[in-house]
Amino acid sequence: xxxxxxxxxxxxxxxxxxxxxxxxxxxxxxxxxxxxxxxxxxxxxxxxxxxxxxxxxxxxxxxxxxxxxxxxxxxxxxxxxxxxxxxxxxxxxxxxxxxxxxxxxxxxxxxxxxxxxxxxxxxxxxxxxxxxxxxxxxxxxxxxxxxxxxxxxxxxxxxxxxxxxxxxxxxxxxxxxxxxxxxxxxxxxxxxxxxxxxxxxxxxxxxxxxxxxxxxxxxxxxxxxxxxxxxxxxxxxxxxxxxxxxxxxxxxxxxxxxxxxxxxxxxxxxxxxxxxxxxxxxxxxxxxxxxxxxxxxxxxxxxxxxxxxxxxxxxxxxxxxxxxxxxxxxxxxxxxxxxxxxxxxxxxxxxxxxxxxxxxxxxxxxxxxxxxxxxxxxxxxxxxxxxxxxxxxxx
Numbered sequence: 481x482x483x484x485x486x487x488x489x490x491x492x493x494x495x496x497x498x499x500x501x502x503x504x505x506x507x508x509x510x511x512x513x514x515x516x517x518x519x520x521x522x523x524x525x526x527x528x529x530x531x532x533x534x535x536x537x538x539x540x541x542x543x544x545x546x547x548x549x550x551x552x553x554x555x556x557x558x559x560x561x562x563x564x565x566x567x568x569x570x571x572x573x574x575x576x577x578x579x580x581x582x583x584x585x586x587x588x589x590x591x592x593x594x595x596x597x598x599x600x601x602x603x604x605x606x607x608x609x610x611x612x613x614x615x616x617x618x619x620x621x622x623x624x625x626x627x628x629x630x631x632x633x634x635x636x637x638x639x640x641x642x643x644x645x646x647x648x649x650x651x652x653x654x655x656x657x658x659x660x661x662x663x664x665x666x667x668x669x670x671x672x673x674x675x676x677x678x679x680x681x682x683x684x685x686x687x688x689x690x691x692x693x694x695x696x697x698x699x700x701x702x703x704x705x706x707x708x709x710x711x712x713x714x715x716x717x718x719x720x721x722x723x724x725x726x727x728x729x730x731x732x733x734x735x736x737x738x739x740x741x742x743x744x745x746x747x748x749x750x751x752x753x754x755x756x757x758x759x760x761x762x763x764x765x766x767x768x769x770x771x772x773x774x775x776x777x778x779x780x781x782x783x784x785x786x787x788x789x790x791x792x793x794x795x796x797x798x799x800x801x802x803x804x805x806x807x808x809x810x811x812x813x814x815x816x817x818x819x820x821x822x823x824x825x826x827x828x829x830x831x832x833x834x835x836x837x838x839x840x841x842x843x844x845x846x847x848x849x850x851x852x853x854x855x856x857x858x859x860x861x862x863x864x865x866x867x868x869x870x871x872x873x874x875x
Contacts, residue, residue, distance in 0.1 A: 539778065550767075551800075569740040579732070584596075610712060640706050724776060
């Protein structure tokens with residue numbers, strides 16, 4: 481029972497304690513009522529519309545732009561293969577090198593050479609692990625397509641989503657709502673429609689060389705992707721973007737260069753190097769540079785799980801270019817050729833289903849509730865003007 485005694489003389493009475501809201505739930509959203517079918521429909525639509533806040537709309541737009549960039553990169557990558565340039569590890573080297581040459585000099589400008597050196601000594605090992613997961617995830621995912629059916633691999637790639645969800649809970653102790661799991665399953669159903677459309681379109685794929693090996697490679701790569709996405713979100717929520725991307729580019733360049741030199745040094749001599757492949761390589765690098773730059777921004781706006789759900793629409797965007805990453809067939813010269821095919825109508829149903837799932841992900845919450853964003857320059861670094869940074873210093 482609450483005491484009704486007056487406070488001691490000279491002390492102000494304590495203000496009433498507001499009721500505690502459940503963590504992560506946006507109580508301002510309208511409730512869905514079940515009084516009748518019509519009432520249910522009206523309140524359901526009102527609740528659905530309430531999810532479309534300005535922050536959510538910007539997050540969804542950013543996510544779809546990221547997905548579009550990945551589709552553009554997939555198309556140019558496939559064109560490189562058609563033209564006889566098959567160096568996937570070397571190809572990603574140019575991506576990491578572009579991140580390094582753009583963001584590392586700016587990091588040095590902000591921190592100074594001494595501060596940048598301290599960053600490497602104190603936190604370099606964290607970014608090395610981050611880059612290793614990214615590089616090896618790309619490597620395993622690309623290798624899987626040499627052994628297994630791409631349709632089954634596209635389904636296994638969805639393992640990135642539960643992996644990212646788990647690692648977000650491990651690193652940031654994130655709590656998930658039932659509506660978020662429902663939204664995730666809805667998006668995966670949209671992916672299933674894309675895959676089903678591929679099967680119903682009647683495209684003939686090559687016989688898998690080693691289905692088990694390819695599937696295991698994709699599961700391992702998807703797990704590393706999930707760890708990488710969760711770890712990068714953890715970093716960008718408390719560190720400047722230029723620091724994270726600069727370190728990712730630096731360590732990724734070193735790891736990728738060593739791996740490419742060891743595994744692709746012979747193929748570098750036999751691959752086709754001309755103006756066409758050079759232009760396609762520049763286009764691929766530009767698309768992936770934008771992709772890697774926008775991804776941490778989306779992490780701050782929403783979450784890395786939401787980012788992975790957005791990537792499920794990449795296959796639909798590939799259709800706009802007359803290409804689908806899951807529909808590639810082996811040509812007689814053992815290269816991967818693009819297949820032109822009439823899309824099955826289910827393809828056009830899958831995209832709205834994915835968008836609905838993305839909206840339902842924030843059915844009971846909002847992007848603002850997904851975590852604190854407080855980027856700070858490391859306290860052990862002095863700024864270029866010689867002043868010591870403080871824990872509350874924003875960057």
